[in-house]
Amino acid sequence: METLNAQKPTKNNNIAMKITGAEAIIHCLLAEGVDLIYGYPGGAIMPVYDELYKFQDKLTHILTRHEQGATHAAQGYARVSGRVGVAMATSGPGATNLVTGLADAQIDSTPMVCITGQVPRHLLGSDAFQETDIVGISTPVTKWNYQITKASEIPEIMAKAFYIAKSGRPGPVLVDITKNAQFDELDFTYEKCTKVRSYNPVPKPDLESIKAAAELINNAKKPYIVWGQGVILGKAEEELKALIEKAGIPAAWTIMGESAIPTSHPLNVGMVGMHGNYGPNVLTNECDLLLAIGMRFDDRVTGSLDTYAKQANVVHFEIDPAEINKNVKADVAVLGNAKDTLAALLPFVKENSHDAWHKEFDKKYEEEFKTVIENDIHPTKPGLTMGEVIEEINIAAKNKAVIVTDVGQHQMIACRYAKFEQSKSNITSGGLGTMGFALPAAIGAKQGAPEREVVAIIGDGGYQMTIQELGVIFQHQIPVKIVVLNNDHLGMVRQWQELFFDKRYASTVMVNPDFVKIAEGYHIEAKSVSKREDLKSAVEEMISSDKPYFLEVKVEKEDNVFPMIPSGASVSDIRLK
Amino acid sequence: MENQWFTISVYSENNVGLLNRISGIFLKRHINIESLNVSKSEIEQVSKFTIVVFTTEDWTRKIVGQIEKQIEVIKAFYHTDDETIYQESALFKIASALLFDERQIQNIIKESNSQIVTVSRDFFVLAKTGRRHEIDEMHDALEPFGILQFVRSGRITVTKEAMPITQLLEESIK
Numbered sequence: 093m094e095t096l097n098a099q100k101p102t103k104n105n106n107i108a109m110k111i112t113g114a115e116a117i118i119h120c121l122l123a124e125g126v127d128l129i130y131g132y133p134g135g136a137i138m139p140v141y142d143e144l145y146k147f148q149d150k151l152t153h154i155l156t157r158h159e160q161g162a163t164h165a166a167q168g169y170a171r172v173s174g175r176v177g178v179a180m181a182t183s184g185p186g187a188t189n190l191v192t193g194l195a196d197a198q199i200d201s202t203p204m205v206c207i208t209g210q211v212p213r214h215l216l217g218s219d220a221f222q223e224t225d226i227v228g229i230s231t232p233v234t235k236w237n238y239q240i241t242k243a244s245e246i247p248e249i250m251a252k253a254f255y256i257a258k259s260g261r262p263g264p265v266l267v268d269i270t271k272n273a274q275f276d277e278l279d280f281t282y283e284k285c286t287k288v289r290s291y292n293p294v295p296k297p298d299l300e301s302i303k304a305a306a307e308l309i310n311n312a313k314k315p316y317i318v319w320g321q322g323v324i325l326g327k328a329e330e331e332l333k334a335l336i337e338k339a340g341i342p343a344a345w346t347i348m349g350e351s352a353i354p355t356s357h358p359l360n361v362g363m364v365g366m367h368g369n370y371g372p373n374v375l376t377n378e379c380d381l382l383l384a385i386g387m388r389f390d391d392r393v394t395g396s397l398d399t400y401a402k403q404a405n406v407v408h409f410e411i412d413p414a415e416i417n418k419n420v421k422a423d424v425a426v427l428g429n430a431k432d433t434l435a436a437l438l439p440f441v442k443e444n445s446h447d448a449w450h451k452e453f454d455k456k457y458e459e460e461f462k463t464v465i466e467n468d469i470h471p472t473k474p475g476l477t478m479g480e481v482i483e484e485i486n487i488a489a490k491n492k493a494v495i496v497t498d499v500g501q502h503q504m505i506a507c508r509y510a511k512f513e514q515s516k517s518n519i520t521s522g523g524l525g526t527m528g529f530a531l532p533a534a535i536g537a538k539q540g541a542p543e544r545e546v547v548a549i550i551g552d553g554g555y556q557m558t559i560q561e562l563g564v565i566f567q568h569q570i571p572v573k574i575v576v577l578n579n580d581h582l583g584m585v586r587q588w589q590e591l592f593f594d595k596r597y598a599s600t601v602m603v604n605p606d607f608v609k610i611a612e613g614y615h616i617e618a619k620s621v622s623k624r625e626d627l628k629s630a631v632e633e634m635i636s637s638d639k640p641y642f643l644e645v646k647v648e649k650e651d652n653v654f655p656m657i658p659s660g661a662s663v664s665d666i667r668l669k
Numbered sequence: 670m671e672n673q674w675f676t677i678s679v680y681s682e683n684n685v686g687l688l689n690r691i692s693g694i695f696l697k698r699h700i701n702i703e704s705l706n707v708s709k710s711e712i713e714q715v716s717k718f719t720i721v722v723f724t725t726e727d728w729t730r731k732i733v734g735q736i737e738k739q740i741e742v743i744k745a746f747y748h749t750d751d752e753t754i755y756q757e758s759a760l761f762k763i764a765s766a767l768l769f770d771e772r773q774i775q776n777i778i779k780e781s782n783s784q785i786v787t788v789s790r791d792f793f794v795l796a797k798t799g800r801r802h803e804i805d806e807m808h809d810a811l812e813p814f815g816i817l818q819f820v821r822s823g824r825i826t827v828t829k830e831a832m833p834i835t836q837l838l839e840e841s842i843k
Contacts, residue, residue, distance in 0.1 A: 227686060232693045236740045237686070256740055289838065290682050290743040414734035 108279035113243035114139035120250035123282045128152045130162035134182025137209030139274035157560035161532035163193020167202045168536030171519045176203045183209045184222030194264045195233040199523030203262035212272040213241045235263030243276035255285035260293025261412045297428035304424045305407045306440030314449045315341045316379035321348035322386015329515045331434035340445035344372035348522040351512035361453045365393045366657045367504040371456030373663040385409040386430045389419035399662035463668045475648030478505040478577045486511045488635040493545040498530035498554035501583035504653045506549045528557030534572045552578040565640045566614040574642045579649045587652045611642035622646035670725040675747045676826045679718035682741040694735045706823030721824045755826040759804045761795040762818035781807040
């Protein structure tokens with residue numbers, strides 16, 4: 093265990109100081125390097141808020157307008173910065189409002205620590221006011237959780253919480269603290285946690301499996317890489333790029349892995365999955381070697397497993413042993429952090445270029461470009477498309493923005509067409525598909541990377557799920573750019589209704605308010621455009637602003653996102669129209 | 670793949686909440702826990718869950734992967750019946766009068782290798798340890814005479830092969 097010589101409250105290294113549990117929580121956060129947390133106060137967490145008041149010069153608390161917003165903001169912060177996001181709430185409804193964010197962080201492996209207040213220990217189990225069993229409720233959606241009932245437990249548990257949240261495959265941790273533990277005193281010393289005996293966060297890479305992977309790579313005629321967020325979480329971007337370039341392997345990404353390699357890289361062939369690019373999907377079933385790196389074969393990526401890459405040898409680079417053979421059987425499994433395993437692999441890989449194979453991706457791209465992409469980003473029809481809005485943002489922000497998306501059509505279009513030069517730039521709710529994610533996540537992203545342009549792209553449906561977080565943007569003047577692509581529908585569900593439910597548009601039509609007025613109500617500069625000739629200047633004006641800015645773009649109401657792998661179909665059966 | 674019996678052994682820290690975490694893994698996949706036993710293990714401060722399932726090996730392997738992933742789980746294994754020595758225990762509460770009225774009961778007690786735990790004026794209690802089918806057979810034999818109460822424990826298991834838990838723990842503490 094590494095002992096931190098906290099300057100406060102220990103007066104010297106040996107003498108612990110008596111402080112309250114509430115104050116101890118603040119010192120734990122400071123010792124973990126936390127300077128920003130998101131949350132919402134309430135009865136059972138008030139002692140901690142009282143300490144936050146005293147420590148506001150060291151620790152900024154952002155009052156979100158709903159606890160769910162606090163979790164998504166913490167997630168946005170974590171995803172863009174690589175640090176642990178922290179959210180805090182009171183007991184009962186405060187705690188249950190964290191659940192969606194916890195589930196989102198769990199499925200997307202986001203390091204987050206949530207702290208909840210709890211009724212005093214003597215009232216536990218008595219159905220006290222605002223008592224809820226948040227440890228029970230959050231168990232399936234946390235990497236770890238714990239209820240502290242004694243002040244003396246606080247330093248050890250908080251240290252463990254941060255260690256577990258950020259180590260190995262990251263994830264959310266919830267620490268529930270009874271009110272008596274916040275009031276009671278303890279002798280405070282803090283030791284950072286560096287080991288939990290029952291927990292092995294990063295399996296040791298095995299040289300034999302690395303050599304076996306290299307041999308498959310060296311003998312493959314049509315090798316193909318699909319990478320995921322594991323590359324970003326493992327900080328393995330450079331190692332992946334080196335592998336791709338040395339072995340000449342075309343590489344595609346899942347939406348969680350997007351931006352790890354620049355969009356412009358010649359061997360970056362695009363997006364896999366339900367609305368991914370044509371070539372990367374179809375050619376999955378034509379490659380002879382599939383290298384899956386830091387990805388987990390989600391059903392939205394694979395389509396039908398019965399027909400997924402059956403012809404190929406599969407090598408799975410993965411930090412989490414439970415992912416091996418979970419969905420797709422691996423011929424070789426390489427366990428470990430992608431940064432270490434790819435670095436170890438590289439010397440065994442022979443230089444190569446698979447030009448003919450790469451040209452097959454080019455051919456498929458041309459086909460997709462003619463049928464889909466051209467009409468999406470350079471449309472000739474009257475209505476505005478989501479694709480052309482993204483393209484204008486690329487141009488105005490010079491491909492440098494962090495793009496934060498919500499869930500639905502706009503998300504798929506943004507992931508398809510946004511261009512990136514830097515890693516950790518595509519922040520989206522991938523696994524859980526949480527509508528309402530983007531607006532608060534964009535707040536966190538901007539605070540986690542203040543020097544970067546952050547553009548939230550949101551549909552009119554998801555926007556209204558967490559619209560109240562405009563209050564945070566206004567109060568703290570957080571200069572995020574908000575683009576609502578308004579088609580007056582829940583577009584993705586409407587698309588499915590059109591294609592698979594005989595156009596029975598059940599509850600997908602939205603009568604929307606005046607979004608500009610709402611933004612202006614929060615004193616946020618706002619504009620709405622509905623004509624092509626106004627789009628470019630509006631996007632430029634938004635990007636050049638150094639303040640929060642809201643832009644509504646009224647897009648074609650009944651556009652569909654293509655290509656598309658119908659649910660349960662094979663990647664080979666992806667439809668271009 | 671065909672369904673078969675598997676015994677999952679989980680070595681873990683003794684923490685409140687872990688049972689909830691583990692049972693959730695089965696719940697999520699609609700796999701019934703046929704038997705569950707939690708006790709201390711051969712290692713001090715380490716608990717052992719013994720869980721019996723009837724499912725495919727593929728599912729069992731995936732479940733064990735998910736269990737092992739839990740922070741407080743040290744190691745999880747699965748074994749087929751052939752690979753383990755396993756037992757269950759059962760208690761039968763029977764009216765004392767039957768002991769004298771029904772000669773056959775005494776034969777059942779002898780043949781089943783069960784023990785009389787206690788005898789009172791109104792009832793006596795039989796304990797039987799053995800395989801599931803042996804307990805079932807004894808139950809079926811006694812049932813026609815009337816069983817006042819019956820209870821059977823979860824399966825407890827030791828493996829034929831060595832379990833390198835102590836070694837794994839020492840490595841992880843290093």
